[in-house]
Amino acid sequence: MANSLLISLLQIYLLFLSFSTCALGLAKFYVVDLHDLTSKNVCSPPKDMEKIKSVKPTLKIVDRQGPCSTLHPAEKLSPEQILSNDQSRVDSIHHRVSAIAGKGTTSGPLSPSQITAQSGFSYGLGNYIVHVGIGTPSKTLTLEFDTGSDVTWIQCKPCQTYCYKQQEPIFDPSQSSTFMNVSCNSTPCNDVSGNFCEGSSCLYGVKYGDQSYTVGYYAEDTLTLTPDMIQKFRFGCGQNNKGIGDFGEVAGLLGLGPSSESFVSQTSDKYQRVFAYCLPALSSSTGYLNFGSNSDISNTNHIPITKRPNSGPYYYITMTGLSVAGDTLPISSAVFSNAGTIIDSGTTITQLPPDAYQALRSAFMKHMTQYKMVPGSSTLDTCYDFTGVDNMTIPSVSIQFENNVSLDLVHQGILFGTSRSQLCLAFAGNSDPNDIGIFGNVQQRTFNVVYDIPKGEIGFSPDAC
Known part of the structure; x- marks a missing residue:
């Protein structure tokens, strides 16, 4: 009996230690x-996050391959594939930082024929996704969020060249009453990556270091982050999109980098260029992404x-x-x-x-x-x-x-x-x-x-x- 009690106490002690340092x-x-x-x-219930419940809006973050994800690709990436894609991203970041520092070369604005030669950073099938709404009426789309990207983009009909398979229906601009193309030679057009013109419309082009790319119209529409609605939010409306694993069936990317075309800069009046996130401990858990000056805890x-x-x-x-x-x-x-x-x-x-x-x-x-x-x-x-x-x-x-x-x-x-x-x-x-x-x-x-x-x-x- 004493031995059983001792063993039980030892097990309880080890369990306690598993959540702490000794x-x-x-x-x-x-x-x-x-x-x-x-x-x-199975997806674990989120931790009670009383500290952030007052923050609006708050988006749920999930691992794209975990059981909490709404994505269901035919094949999940193995750890080896994740690491290989990650290394491709790392190599591309190194190349781009070196080029920015004057140790290499970068390309200028793109023409349609140059998109396959543009060098950026690796898309790399990032780990974490969120859900946002685009258009009026709002259509919910799954996006990767990335602090190392500036341009937000989604796939758009009619997909003049190529669109990959994604989880939700591809966004149809003709069904949104608030969709507009960004004008050529405007300041937003001049700021966006790989800009060029087709008539009076601004086009963008981004090619990542792993040979993934997205090309299409630079546009604006209403972005919904429940309960907030961002009017005239600018994003890439991709007409030709190709990537590793076809971007893992996400609809596009939410760019949280520091430049003028990023989500952070475009929403500066509303959220004061402040945002916060928490990445879950495991792929079977959830985290959050929120915006605004009260994001700090x-x-x-x-x-x-x-x-x-x-x-x-x-x-x-x-x-x-x-x-x-x-x-x-x-x-x-x-x-x-x-x-x-x-x-x-x-x-x-x-x-x-x-x-x-x-x-x-x-x-x-x-x-x-x-x-x-x-x-x-x-x-x-x-x-x-x-x-x-x-x-x-x-x-x-x-x-x-x-x-x-x-x-x-x-x-x-x-x-x-x-x-x-x-x-x-x-x-x-x-x-x-x-x-x-x-x-x-x-x-x-x-x-x-x-x-x-x-x-x-x-x-x-x-x-x-």
Whole structure:
């Protein structure tokens, strides 16, 4: 009887530890139930988010491949495909940032015959989707949201060249009483990517680094974010759209980058260029995306948005260090400052300068010697087989930023994978120390991440979804 009681108490203690960190000396570790690292087959109810219920509008965020998604592609992407697409996006971001900095070349405005030669960033089949309404009457569409993109676009009839299969009916401009084409040579037309003219109508063209592209009319219509209605919102009305996996059956993309044609800038009068999101811990959970000056919540640490000339569709931040199990790693801050860092909701895996990644990898491996290492992929090279393990102990990982802000990652932000037989350290090293670092979405999980553009800062508060 005493033994049974002791075992029960031990189980309760381990369950408690699976949701918290424990201190072993000065070191910090997570004792994790393996079930907390793998997604369920059913959609979990959202966390009670009293802190954001007053915020309007609030869009539900879901993982496009999880059970909460309304998308049902014929085949889901494997972890290898997700990582391959992610690496394509990373390579393209590196190329574009290098070009913006004057280390390469970029194309000018597009003509219709040049669209296949335009170089942008990789679409990459980003992880997270939201639902918005377009037109009058409003038609609900599923869009990927992306802080690393500026132009919002959807597929539109009559699809003069090619439209891929999407979940909802393709938007028909003729059925909306508020649809209008943007005029050629207008300021909005001159601002949009790849602009050119067809008669008096403005056309746009965006080609991503993975060879995905969208071309069509630049238009305006009513955008509905329940309960708000945004009049004369400008977006790309795609007539020729092609991408990896045909963009995973989404209807298009919601661009939350910093430029003048992005959603954030177009709605500045209403939402003051402030928005926030929380990415769920697992693909079987939900998060949120909301807009407005009341998007911030308590217990928030803020870091500056670094100002850069010609920054493109990116938000730059300053990473300063890393710690593992409570110990700060011996990495010079110059390793981070020389390359710089952006935060990106569309990149999955955080990319570090090579010296920083090697220091992180070595420190992490030192605390994981009790587990069997297995081969990884070209992207993730520090992987473990936890077959037969119910509760594992992993070191905590923290990322330091400017203003002495330290983010303690949740355990779902440390390991990446879909099976016990291969869970990997969810970081990667850039091949070139001068390549930009990227703070990816796995490490952002469960934080309320608030972008306050007028104040020039991004805030993080833990345990938000």
